[in-house]
Amino acid sequence: MLAACALALVGPFVWMVLASLKTDADIRALPPSIIPDPVTGENYRRVVDTFPFWRFARNSVLVAGLSTGLQLFTSATAAYAFARIEFRGRALLFGLYLATMMIPLQVIVVPLFIEMRNLHLVDTFAGLILPTLVSTFGVFLLRQAFSALPRELDEAAFIDGAGHFRVFARVLLPLIGPALATFAVFAFMSTWNSFLWPLVITQPSDRHVTLPVGLARLNGRFSTDWNVVMAGAVMTIVPILAFYLATQRWVIRSVAFAGLKG
Amino acid sequence: MNRKTAAIALAAGLSLGGSAAGITGASAEEVTLSYFTFSAAPDHLEDLDAIVAAFEAEHPSVTIEVQTAAYDDYFTSLQTQIAGGAAPDTFELNYESFVTYARSGALLDLTDHVGDLGRYYPLALEGFQDGGVQYGLPATFSDVVLIYNKDLFDAAGLDYPTADWTWEDEQAAAEALTDADAGVYGDFQPVSFFEFYKALAQAGGTFFDDEGNAAFNSPEGVAAAEWLTGKPGTTMPTLAEIGGTPDFDTNLFRSGKLAMWHNGIWQFTGLNEAGVNYDIVVEPGSVTPANAVFMNGAVASAGTDHPSEAAAWIEFLTGSPTTVETRLASSWELPAVDDDAAFASYLEITPPENREAVFEALEHIVLPPVIERQQELQDTVTRALERILIDGVEVQTALDDAVAEVDELR
Numbered sequence: 001m002l003a004a005c006a007l008a009l010v011g012p013f014v015w016m017v018l019a020s021l022k023t024d025a026d027i028r029a030l031p032p033s034i035i036p037d038p039v040t041g042e043n044y045r046r047v048v049d050t051f052p053f054w055r056f057a058r059n060s061v062l063v064a065g066l067s068t069g070l071q072l073f074t075s076a077t078a079a080y081a082f083a084r085i086e087f088r089g090r091a092l093l094f095g096l097y098l099a100t101m102m103i104p105l106q107v108i109v110v111p112l113f114i115e116m117r118n119l120h121l122v123d124t125f126a127g128l129i130l131p132t133l134v135s136t137f138g139v140f141l142l143r144q145a146f147s148a149l150p151r152e153l154d155e156a157a158f159i160d161g162a163g164h165f166r167v168f169a170r171v172l173l174p175l176i177g178p179a180l181a182t183f184a185v186f187a188f189m190s191t192w193n194s195f196l197w198p199l200v201i202t203q204p205s206d207r208h209v210t211l212p213v214g215l216a217r218l219n220g221r222f223s224t225d226w227n228v229v230m231a232g233a234v235m236t237i238v239p240i241l242a243f244y245l246a247t248q249r250w251v252i253r254s255v256a257f258a259g260l261k262g
Numbered sequence: 263m264n265r266k267t268a269a270i271a272l273a274a275g276l277s278l279g280g281s282a283a284g285i286t287g288a289s290a291e292e293v294t295l296s297y298f299t300f301s302a303a304p305d306h307l308e309d310l311d312a313i314v315a316a317f318e319a320e321h322p323s324v325t326i327e328v329q330t331a332a333y334d335d336y337f338t339s340l341q342t343q344i345a346g347g348a349a350p351d352t353f354e355l356n357y358e359s360f361v362t363y364a365r366s367g368a369l370l371d372l373t374d375h376v377g378d379l380g381r382y383y384p385l386a387l388e389g390f391q392d393g394g395v396q397y398g399l400p401a402t403f404s405d406v407v408l409i410y411n412k413d414l415f416d417a418a419g420l421d422y423p424t425a426d427w428t429w430e431d432e433q434a435a436a437e438a439l440t441d442a443d444a445g446v447y448g449d450f451q452p453v454s455f456f457e458f459y460k461a462l463a464q465a466g467g468t469f470f471d472d473e474g475n476a477a478f479n480s481p482e483g484v485a486a487a488e489w490l491t492g493k494p495g496t497t498m499p500t501l502a503e504i505g506g507t508p509d510f511d512t513n514l515f516r517s518g519k520l521a522m523w524h525n526g527i528w529q530f531t532g533l534n535e536a537g538v539n540y541d542i543v544v545e546p547g548s549v550t551p552a553n554a555v556f557m558n559g560a561v562a563s564a565g566t567d568h569p570s571e572a573a574a575w576i577e578f579l580t581g582s583p584t585t586v587e588t589r590l591a592s593s594w595e596l597p598a599v600d601d602d603a604a605f606a607s608y609l610e611i612t613p614p615e616n617r618e619a620v621f622e623a624l625e626h627i628v629l630p631p632v633i634e635r636q637q638e639l640q641d642t643v644t645r646a647l648e649r650i651l652i653d654g655v656e657v658q659t660a661l662d663d664a665v666a667e668v669d670e671l672r
Contacts, residue, residue, distance in 0.1 A: 028513045113346035200342040217303040221333035
């Protein structure tokens with residue numbers, strides 16, 4: 001049973017890797033074969049040759065890395081405020097915050113583009129990153145993590161003369177490490193994979209194009225070389241995989257914690 | 263308020279005067295033009311670079327910045343940029359979407375900026391006019407032909423299709439060639455708007471009547487719809503089998519399991535690589551021959567700061583000898599120029615033996631009907647055909663409903 005589930009989940013990835021090693025004739029064969037014969041590395045070379053792949057990769061790493069770091073900062077500070085500081089209208093403000101999760105990007109993409117244009121940020125890294133800075137999901141997730149910590153911790157710190165910032169940075173933040181790691185993975189993945197916003201904001205030059213947008217150009221209008229697309233896809237998910245493996249320890253711990261509480 | 267009006271008037275005056283002063287002014291200042299395209303990536307980026315380099319050599323003060331996107335994402339990005347007031351100076355449009363952009367006021371009137379247009383195919387040139395105004399120049403065309411697998415015809419002992427074939431001949435051959443047990447199909451014609459408007463013309467009907475009302479629920483329309491929807495499940499795989507599989511028909515034909523295929527001339531390169539034994543012929547008509555063509559053109563944005571340079575660039579991009587040579591040498595669609603001598607080298611490439619059919623098809627071209635809300639029009643027609651096939655709705659009813667919907671869109 002477990003093996004069957006694992007196969008269903010891992011299958012598409014294995015298929016992607018195998019397809020990326022096939023020749024043109026092999027990938028079009030009917031019925032489709034599973035094992036590439038012969039194995040070729042040609043598709044990877046074509047991905048790198050057709051486009052400035054390394055520049056796209058560097059852009060993606062830069063944008064996803066910076067955005068994740070900044071999102072962690074804005075989400076953690078906002079979450080602390082919502083969890084620990086009493087102020088008028090807090091619940092209402094938080095509700096409004098959550099409500100914005102309902103608005104899809106497609107609805108606001110044109111006004112957002114106009115805003116960026118007025119700020120002269122079209123086709124810049126700032127224009128790519130700015131709209132991703134605040135994550136409602138992150139605020140929500142981290143607020144829950146802060147709320148779960150006992151109040152006595154900050155009370156003790158306040159009695160010792162610590163201010164809000166010190167309590168936040170020195171006392172509470174180290175305790176929500178697993179939640180931070182979980183959110184970091186989510187944030188990194190969503191900025192790494194995001195497509196629509198990078199597509200519209202990176203025109204009209206090639207300088208700031210990210211990997212998914214660059215990769216989409218491998219699709220032709222009338223036909224597509226799927227083996228090359230698969231090779232591009234493999235090269236695109238490797239960094240996410242690396243990021244996940246690096247933070248895996250923390251993520252699993254956070255899931256385990258959540259499980260214990262329930 | 264007054265000052266603002268004055269500023270607008272001044273700006274308008276400058277942009278009008280720009281056409282006359284443009285070229286002389288250009289030598290003094292460096293101009294950068296953006297060009298946005300869907301047809302270059304991924305296979306023809308180097309060819310486009312060569313065209314850009316040749317243009318920049320002729321116009322040293324102008325730099326072209328190329329930005330590409332896949333066809334599926336292109337219009338999302340283009341619409342956002344235009345709506346956001348940051349349209350690219352020049353960009354590519356296909357014939358079907360041209361009218362939408364021309365009528366929205368997004369395109370530059372090229373009349374005062376371009377010279378002799380005699381080198382373009384008259385029909386292609388007309389395709390990029392709206393209300394008598396030349397808003398774009400035709401860049402490329404690709405037509406649709408009947409591609410057939412010679413080995414399968416030989417094995418079945420059937421004569422190859424000829425230019426005189428009608429629907430009945432095609433159907434008879436398709437039935438003889440289909441061998442469901444062996445997974446071999448006689449025919450493949452997509453059930454879509456693009457096939458329907460053409461089949462309608464072949465049956466002798468018109469999409470819009472003289473008053474501009476939708477009229478494709480005529481007896482000819484019914485015949486066209488029956489012709490298209492009669493294929494899946496008999497001489498062609500069912501829609502469920504085809505599903506969303508990308509390049510289903512391409513793979514079927516390349517693996518030698520499809521005898522006749524209604525598809526475009528852009529398939530030749532891939533078929534030659536795959537080594538299929540094939541040839542082509544103009545598509546069979548019914549009452550009359552009618553052939554479909556896909557055209558792309560280049561346009562300039564109404565808001566560009568450099569209208570004369572932009573026009574010079576798209577003129578070069580669409581009609582210069584460099585472009586014609588580059589496109590033909592790399593089979594990057596066909597340039598829309600009226601120049602038999604230029605096509606001589608293209609005709610020599612075999613297979614297909616009967617490459618001449620690509621040009622024969624141009625003699626009976628029927629252009630797709632276009633309205634401002636083009637995408638909705640296309641979706642409506644395709645959905646009507648699918649209702650007939652999948653939901654079993656009566657042909658006349660489905661077309662009547664679609665006609666009513668299309669009249670709402672106009």
